[in-house]
Amino acid sequence: MSEDSRVIALSAASVACMTKHFSGGGPQKEGIDPHFSITKGQVYPGNNFNYHLIPFEAAFKAGTAEIMPYYGIPMGMTGENVGFSFNKEMIHGSATEQISFQWSCLH
Numbered sequence: 001m002s003e004d005s006r007v008i009a010l011s012a013a014s015v016a017c018m019t020k021h022f023s024g025g026g027p028q029k030e031g032i033d034p035h036f037s038i039t040k041g042q043v044y045p046g047n048n049f050n051y052h053l054i055p056f057e058a059a060f061k062a063g064t065a066e067i068m069p070y071y072g073i074p075m076g077m078t079g080e081n082v083g084f085s086f087n088k089e090m091i092h093g094s095a096t097e098q099i100s101f102q103w104s105c106l107h
Contacts, residue, residue, distance in 0.1 A: 040083065
């Protein structure tokens with residue numbers, strides 16, 4: 001979606017885009033899918049977290065309506081090791097303050 005085509009108000013003819021999975025799915029500890037209860041630890045080798053924000057910054061600029069956090073637990077990234085949906089520092093700190101996204105979050 002280009003900046004020129006951003007939706008300012010939703011109507012019956014609108015399409016709202018959800019961007020997922022914040023903040024980048026993939027860097028799982030030991031490569032185990034976080035849908036399984038064995039591990040949900042998400043790690044960012046080489047302090048690579050900001051690299052995973054690049055596509056979200058573009059989606060936010062394009063006017064995405066909401067984001068869906070990832071299922072993993074960002075290990076050692078904030079004051080508490082809890083899933084992205086429940087991690088206030090990660091969601092509000094990274095998405096709202098760092099990227100300046102005013103958003104809706106689907107848990």
